[in-house]
Amino acid sequence: MAGRIGWRRLARNEQGSFTLESSILVPVAVFSLTCFLVAGLYYYHFIVLSKTAHETVERTAFAWNHPASEWRTGVVPAEPRTSLYWRLGADGIIGIFKLLTGEIPSAIHLPHQGSEGREGPSGKLVRAAAHLPDTLQGRLHYSNTLLRRSVQAELALSLPVILRPSSEELRYSLRAASVIVEPAEFVRSVDLAVRYGRALGDRQINHQRASAAIARFIGREEPASFARHDQAAAYLRTIVGGKETEFETAHGMRRIDALDANGVVHQAYLTFTAKQLEEIxxxxxxxxxxxxxxxxxxxxxxxRRTGQTGKVGPPDRLLRKLEASGITVVIHDAEE
Incomplete structure (x- = not known):
């Protein structure tokens, strides 16, 4: 009976209750606050990465048509002025007609430690990469499909994981894109197309006459076939404006038939086997x-090889594998 009364007195006694509650609640509160702070820190870095990616592509796209402008503000100086036909060389337009595939990509990897003296689309991307911190990884990419030009950024940031081994990292990755617009040039191009369309219609220019005129203007018609690979490679270098070079790879030396100014590798194939192409x-x-x-x-x-009959190009299975690997295939066959 006395023991039961003692427990009742202890239960009703409030002395030490504050200390007991604090010993339970304070660790929980501190742990919760720490979790919120850590989560906020990680989310802050993600927001900064998103802001950096979108800010980079938007500023680069805004200043794309004015290479001499200030990258951060977009202010265009009075001098020097760009030439009237700067898009033909500095914007990769000529490469589209040489490649005949509709798109000339230019890309640089981050962090970039290249030369600032590069020209063309790659030079503009290098200029944008110079304003990014060295802690960012990924790449900046420019694409021009003649009707649509855009700048894309694929950025990644690695952060250490708290309360984990130092080798573990949390990796953020984000993509952002911005379309390059030029309203004044668009209006001029539409007006030019309308005027030339009317002029060609008045002169009764059909497809055959136009093709013949273009062939005379270029002064070069594609041969129907080639007897040797060096002839096809030499012709390829003339149409893409590239040079022969070599690259060292983990699978051996790679001899390139033509490397153009935009960094696009062009390889001519005349005689081959599907196994050789796929495995080597x-x-x-x-x-x-x-x-x-x-x-x-x-x-x-x-x-097409001289004397060859049948289809030109790789088999369908290899063609799908090439496309999956990011390799573009162009078939030059005058008989099709």
Whole structure:
């Protein structure tokens, strides 16, 4: 009976209750507050990464048509002025007609430690990369499909994981894109197309007459076939304006028929076997696309060999594998 009364007195006694409650609630409160702070820290870095990516592509796209402008503010100085036809060389327009694939990509990898003296689309991307911190990884990419120009940023940031081994990291990745617009040039181009369309209609210019005029203007018609690979490679260098070079890969030396000014690799194929292309050439070019900083794209050109009958180009199975690896295929066949 006395013991029961003692427990009742202890239960009703409030002495020490504050200390007991504090010993339970304070650790929970501190732990919760720490979790909120850590989560806020990680979310803050994600917001900063998102802001940096969108700010980079928007500023680059805004200043794209005015290379001499101030990158952060967009202020265009009075001098120097760009030439009237700067888009033909500095914007990769000529490369579209040379490549005949509709798109000329240019890309640089981050963090970038290249030269500031590069020209063209790659030079503009290098200029934008100079304003990014060295802690960011990823790449800046420019695409021009003639009707649509855009700048894309793929940024990644690695942060250490708290209360975990130092080797573990939390990686944020984010993509942002901005379309390059030029309303004044668009209006001028539409007006030019309308005027020329009316003029061609008045002169009764049909497809055959237009093709013949273009062939005379260029002064070069594509041969129907080639007897040797060096002839096809030499012709390829003339139409893309590239030079012959070599690259070292993990699968051996890769000899390139033509490397153009935009970093696009062009390779001519005349005689080949599907096994040779798939097991020897494909791994080398796939590595160039993924890891070599000077290469922005790879294009395989298939020509008809003199005396060859049947289809020109790789089999459908290999064609799908090439497309999955990021390799563009162009078939030059005048008989089709």
């Amino acid at each position: 050439q494909l791994p080398k070019d796939a590595e160039l696309i993924q890891r070599h900083p000077e290469v922005t794209a790879v294009v395989w050109h298939f020509f």
